Amino acid sequence: MKVWLACLLFAGAALGSATAWSDEGMWPLQLLHGVEPSSEWLTRVRAASARLANCSATFVSADGLLLTNQHCVRNCLAERSSRRVNLVSAGYLASARDREASCSSQVADVLLDTQEVTSAIEAATRNLDARAANAARKKTLTDLEHTCHEQSRTTDPDAQIRCEGVALYSGGQYYIYRYRRYTDLRLVFAPELAIAAFGGDPDNFQYPRWDLDVALLRAYDERGAPAHTPGFLRLNFNGPKAGERVYVVGNPGATFRNLTVAQLLEMRDVELPHAILRDSELRGRLIEFGRIRPANAQIAQTTLLSLENTLKVRRYELDALHDTERFDRLRREESDLRARFASLSRAGHVTADPWEQIARAQESNRQLALPHLYIEGGAGFESLLFNYARTLVRAADERPKPNDERLREYTDGALLRIEQTLRADVPVYAELEELTLSFSLARMREFLGPDNPLVQPLLAKDSPDSLARKLIGDTNLDKVAFRMKLWNGGAAAVNASHDPMIELARDVDPAARALRQRYEDEVEAPVQMASEQIARARFAASGTTVYPDANFTLRLNAGSVQGWRENDLPVIPFTRFRGLYARASGYDPFVLPTLWQHARGFVNPDTPMDISTSNDIVGGNSGSALLDAQGDIVGVIFDGNSHSIAGAFWYNPTDNRAVAVDTAALLEALRVVYGAGTLLTELGAPPG
């Protein structure tokens, strides 16, 4: 039966013709066969596409130049800033190659190939109960990743290769994705925050908007030379036309379109309300932190920007889940699939009802969610320095174990990335660390209760504030040398350490691991097993329209440049420089950078700035190239309209719109505002 299902899947996934494309769907490239972007087109696009730590990017020159969003390189700008210099606000333009600024915690992964391993996972988990299957699944993926690494080392000993186990269709298929990884990324260009995010939080996710949210990084190879990337994609500086067919290639982060109703209710009634409550309070703390002392505003800037973005997403997700009409439709679809499954089941093919298993697991989840979030998830200890401590303590415990018996995030394939993160010399601001740690300790006490067995001793002789102050004040984990000493010293060094943050992480670890184990056994394991069964039922039912939920792996989507109707009024799919100048009030966040104020009489006011398209995207797609039919870049995705956030759960073609920076805006800005002639030459821009 497995083989039959697999055959059906492939028949389904292979789109028959170009007419099969709809705007909906984020397709893994390996599942596209015979549709209008040819396989040559797909191969070329894949080779030029990169996944950053948190975003997408595209090679745009033979010397490793990567095009992405300003908001995707904000961490790098913050890393290169200090209390005196604020590159996030000021922007950056490297005057020469040797002035390109290192982004020490960034990576770029280029997908080389994918290998399906579903049958290996099935063989390893067959006839096991849910918990044992969950353990076997992880162990098998670790072993497969290891084999992939070993094989790659033989063929290309210089290049860093990253092999990653990937579940598509919630476990309907398993793959090993093999990436070429670059860890030496350098900042070439980022515009000022005031133009990259003009309109700030008020305009975020609110098209029409006027933003130049673009940036350029350069990948360097292991010898410190610019990466050799002859397969880069060209920029078409004319941008797209209204109605033109456009493609988005990138790494959408997560969608929840195949979750069960029970899982969506859990998100709606438990997870999202709690997350919004936390995010809102932290937002208030960060805003006030910066309002009282302006110097603090800079310290908290990137944290606040990213928090406000997350909060807006969660708010709109919650609104979407309160759309009763849509939700009722999901209920009906689930009922239909469930009935179909039940009839197959009666025919003797399958047994337990996976929807019921998932619903039961949600009940366990309701018990475990908050302790798991605060203690294992780290929401009770929000601080960069605690994260270092947790990593060092866990790594000390895990590294001596056989590779396939470790927690998945400490297997051999992950260690280089951990070391990169520990070694990255990012600035640590004690005041900000104290704020987030004090906040999270206070909320942990509130939500687990002052008498919780972990909380009580922690705060028996301290307030959240005094404890945070002591921990942040006394730890040495802000120093790279100290972190590397513990990393290199392994378990002996970590266990002998009297650093208070290390001690805290050590004290918390038994409770955290116990919660993780309970969560994996009581929630993850039954959900995973049931999800695999549902995926198979969906393959059987849905035929050719099946695409897997997004999971931050490479996907292609086809759409077109178009607006929509908002409150019965048309929204046109282009904004222009003229509108930017009209909207600028001179008051935050509607204030233009000085260069843009000066350029007012020189730029062409008709230049298209931002575009709305019907492409089906979500967070993670930020920085994705918007491609025309030739595979040339005509825009850079950086946002969606407010309706696009419901895309986490369903795609609505009437109003879900992606938002991109038009390449014409990039050309005009680099040429007239920034005078970046060398860059324009490298980008193959027409002579100005």
Place this chain on the structure above:
Amino acid sequence: MKVWLACLLFAGAALGSATAWSDEGMWPLQLLHGVEPSSEWLTRVRAASARLANCSATFVSADGLLLTNQHCVRNCLAERSSRRVNLVSAGYLASARDREASCSSQVADVLLDTQEVTSAIEAATRNLDARAANAARKKTLTDLEHTCHEQSRTTDPDAQIRCEGVALYSGGQYYIYRYRRYTDLRLVFAPELAIAAFGGDPDNFQYPRWDLDVALLRAYDERGAPAHTPGFLRLNFNGPKAGERVYVVGNPGATFRNLTVAQLLEMRDVELPHAILRDSELRGRLIEFGRIRPANAQIAQTTLLSLENTLKVRRYELDALHDTERFDRLRREESDLRARFASLSRAGHVTADPWEQIARAQESNRQLALPHLYIEGGAGFESLLFNYARTLVRAADERPKPNDERLREYTDGALLRIEQTLRADVPVYAELEELTLSFSLARMREFLGPDNPLVQPLLAKDSPDSLARKLIGDTNLDKVAFRMKLWNGGAAAVNASHDPMIELARDVDPAARALRQRYEDEVEAPVQMASEQIARARFAASGTTVYPDANFTLRLNAGSVQGWRENDLPVIPFTRFRGLYARASGYDPFVLPTLWQHARGFVNPDTPMDISTSNDIVGGNSGSALLDAQGDIVGVIFDGNSHSIAGAFWYNPTDNRAVAVDTAALLEALRVVYGAGTLLTELGAPPG
């Protein structure tokens, strides 16, 4: 038919015998006949019960002494504080009568009698459509209040009388409640915050707890002498026994037990999530405001305490509404009542489906809720000084109109209270005003959008922060004399004013009034008319078990001293001084006041401190007396357990518990900790 319904109601409301009492129900005293507290008992208790601006209280001496909670007099303590002196934290004990400290914005209302006016309202609204009926209902209530005032003036020209139109059963009955109002309240005793709210926000709504949340005020009459209150209730300093029958008399604020499912969904999916988001952010801002500069913590203290209480209530209310089992039961009950209504309707008695009308009104509400909240509700302008401005601007417009054509809050009966509020010399802290105003302007821009026609001009040349700073910095409304000049000068003075806050309130008022009118016409009017119909259907269906939703009018409830089971473990209904000392960690909010630390060896550790009872109470009941069968006071209600918050929607006898301070704790504290001999004598305490 109306007469028949009224008869049925009275038959229903009259409880037949003592055995008819259940722990559930907040009964208006005038609807209790023939149950075990005799009518003499009820009359005596009513005469000794007072409603404060935000709480309940009871006369406990012949000289106007009122027993209530510390948290009910926090505003008074804050009013008597300054940047140097913090009475909220320090507490207060008047060394003599002439040191009793004036609470300039407090009131105490003693219910004199109630007069049913349902038939007058019915006559005034008969055959009108919903909008016209809504206007006629308000006009009639204003006229009835006016008549009541005029009559009272003849009989008792000295006493201030307050006549209030009251709807019970969502408009199933209407009354005029006549109160003796005291406006000269003075603070006699309040303990330190650290013992009144020991355990702070973490322990709030979390029984077992150990708090002395009590306070004593004294009412003074119009001649400045202590009020003559011979009908006071005695304190029984032994407190109650486990299992003892106990009564709560007080003013529960609001319950929603008779709302329709559509209204509850609106609360669950729209109102509560937004309120929690706002409250959480403001909490974060206030905490950080105090964390960065300790002097600020005092300025923000009472605002933060009350905000955190509200937030916890709203969080647990949201959790309650996510109890699908309970919610499904409500749905079934509604279906039953609706079916019954429909069959009556088919029999020709009634016509439109009121549940459907309410559901349709909720759709309008979803459109209007946020603009109404921010612009008319003032959530976009949160600041004491804006409130003054709004009041002065509105009063200037309203006072020249005939009494029954004014907005209800500006009728003759309300003017004295408005004047009292404007005249109260409460401290205004500009930093705090800026914080709340900046916050609320920012959120108004976020939720109505930067392009909203009211928001856009307001913030065209300002950020929320710069606008807040200008308004708070330049207004003179923090000065009593300035406010009184505008109040006494009326429309001419207000319209001529160039005070920037007055100008803002004037600019906003047309939009605010338009939204109010739309809200009243499209939401309030149809809901009110439909609610009256549903109330009648419920009277017809439910017979003797009907009690009206709480609305901050005087109610009696009977329960007993008892614990409950939490996670299968019994919670006993008493805490004792011993437990207080055991819980004190010395770290905020588990730190004891100095006097309590010193008293440790002297107090009796067995003294009962807090009690849990099965009484059905909600916010507004704070400060209510807990009475024994003799009508003696055995405790002071100040809290509930976490399950009690679901009491907003339903009463669950298995776990809903009220929490009171035991009178034995009050005696021991006044005698041993505070050495308050004179007070104890006035309270009739036994010799120590």
